[in-house]
Amino acid sequence: MMDTAQTNPVAIVTGGESGIGRACAIALGKSGTAIALTYFRDAKAAETVVGEIAATGGRAIAVQADVGREDAVEALFAQTEAAFGTVTRLVNSAGLNMSGTMIGDMTLDQFDRVVRSDLYGPFLTCRRFVRGLGASGTGRIVNISSIHERAPRAGGVDYDSAKGGLAQLTATLALELAPQRIAVNGVAPGMILTPMNQSAIDDAAELARKEAAIPWGRAGTADEVATLVQFLLSDAADYITGTTVTIDGALSLTVAQGA
Template identity: 40%
Template sequence: MDGTPEAPAGRLAGRVALVTGAAQGIGLGIALRLAREGAAVALNVHKEDARAAEARQQVQALGAACEVFVADVSRIAPTRQLVADVAARLGRLDILVNNAGIERHAGVLEVTEADFDAVIATNLKGPFFLAQAFAAHVQDAGGGGRIINISSVHEDLPFPHFAPYCASKGGLRMLMRTMALELAPLGITVNNVSPGAIRTPINEALLQDAAKVAALQAQIPVGRMGEPSDVAGAVAFLASADASYITGTSIIVDGGLLWNYSEQ
């Protein structure tokens, strides 16, 4: 067994979920889990290519309605249009998963303005304005909703050579808390899921170095790196009625790494 629980059948039946950055990795894992739980899924991708087509096929193979939407979430106008397009093509929109994110490796003395702006725009500005457009849609539709941001343990844990990334995730934590207070009267909950070390394409270089993987896993109390399905399970819970009384919080999905980690 891989430790992945069986999804309750139909827990999200009749709901429509938008997942950003959904062509691979954690985003695709989330899309697949929400589809298994009965949701129709809108896959946001940066470009419509073979990888996006394969992601859609995987979701549709589960029997879920699925559409692909191309949009650069680092820019405000496309985020507003994305929400409108999803609601128009899939009939409604109930769940927003802000998953798209980027990182740049550079020391504090080497970070460029372009890299800093790119990370903040994708990881912090994008989620805010998508949430804003989503909340306006929910208000107009007269129903509640769920906003779930994929953050990181680095919303709290410093990470040398990734200062803009850490700043974006720390900002996302406070953004989530503040939005949770303001949007609660609209029936919208806002939460973060904050992963630790997850096996995804963004970690490909690390995964090819057995010594580094072993050193990392030695710092994870459960003894392994996480899988996209581990993150997806937490997202599915927060998207469901089971989490209707949870808002303004971060769920840490890291196998205990946050409390046992030190830079080597």
């Protein structure tokens, strides 16, 4: 799917060293978008993604960044602009899963850790993206949320609060930025087989049990999410903004069944 919205699109993909971010970086990089992908700790994994994009003739760099830190986000954009020019596409995929701790036992540090990566991160990158475009630049943003932006899980007050906030960040920015033709959408995956679900990948019984709860009968793949993200970033999605697209095999529709 070629991005025709501009001749030389430039994208930042956070969390690009792993899972959904990795798949997005590769899909976009292979179709002509210059990519700056961020990594948190795994420089080697990030360089592998860069190599995979370069092998197809694409352009990519890997930048270490903690997206929850203002100075790191500033440095990420500065480095990307120096390499490729103005950033016109943004995919916020970096994030941590829930701690699994009930509120009575949750420390402020635990809560802060997830909210910083999953909500402050997109706030900081979206803000810098808009500033970088200036008053006349147009662009497109996709925030990777989760079906847990709406469906709560006990033990997920950190994650569910962050993703719920992200849904409103997405909608609010879409309204603010529509006059400038900056589109902002969310993608809410269900169960996707990435390192975030490593225990199910490693344990066939756990995977079978979890997949049995998904009406579509299987978990999703990072490539399937990347295909959707690529569409939302493309010219063909021009009139779509302010919405979150669920990709979950109908998992999120199973709440309140059987009671």
